Amino acid sequence: MREVSGSTWVLQIMLIFILIFACFLTLVINYSKAYRVKNEMLSIIEKYEGVTPESVNIINNYLSAQGYKTVSKCSEDWYAVKNYDSVPENVENGKNYLYCFKEESVNGKIYYNVTVFYKFSLPFLGDFMTFKVNGRTETFLGSMSRY
Numbered sequence: 391m392r393e394v395s396g397s398t399w400v401l402q403i404m405l406i407f408i409l410i411f412a413c414f415l416t417l418v419i420n421y422s423k424a425y426r427v428k429n430e431m432l433s434i435i436e437k438y439e440g441v442t443p444e445s446v447n448i449i450n451n452y453l454s455a456q457g458y459k460t461v462s463k464c465s466e467d468w469y470a471v472k473n474y475d476s477v478p479e480n481v482e483n484g485k486n487y488l489y490c491f492k493e494e495s496v497n498g499k500i501y502y503n504v505t506v507f508y509k510f511s512l513p514f515l516g517d518f519m520t521f522k523v524n525g526r527t528e529t530f531l532g533s534m535s536r537y
Contacts, residue, residue: 424508464490499529
């Protein structure tokens with residue numbers, strides 16, 4: 391009887407470690423996808439020298455092709471996009487968005503801050519938390535931003 395209860399404890403400990411490993415693996419995979427999406431968005435904004443209707447269209451098509459669907463809330467003084475077919479708009483309190491961006495100027499040079507989101511979720515337990523991944527473009531002289 392002692393051997394049965396001893397092996398039960400070992401089995402429970404093994405299951406706990408497997409669950410912890412699965413949680414960690416899920417978190418890393420979701421973060422990797424969000425990080426890749428953020429880097430591509432920054433590259434597109436730099437290539438088109440700002441957030442223009444053309445760059446927004448390319449970003450939205452890229453997100454759609456990647457299957458990026460995570461939404462969350464953005465800071466109030468930023469611009470954001472609700473879905474793949476929409477154009478950037480001022481952030482409204484309490485609404486969820488696909489991604490957010492903000493144009494800032496330092497000493498005549500312009501750069502963009504971009505925020506995308508990723509969720510920590512497990513298949514049977516659902517979503518736990520949503521995290522932000524922030525990025526910033528290199529500075530450039532002009533901006534063709536129309537938003």
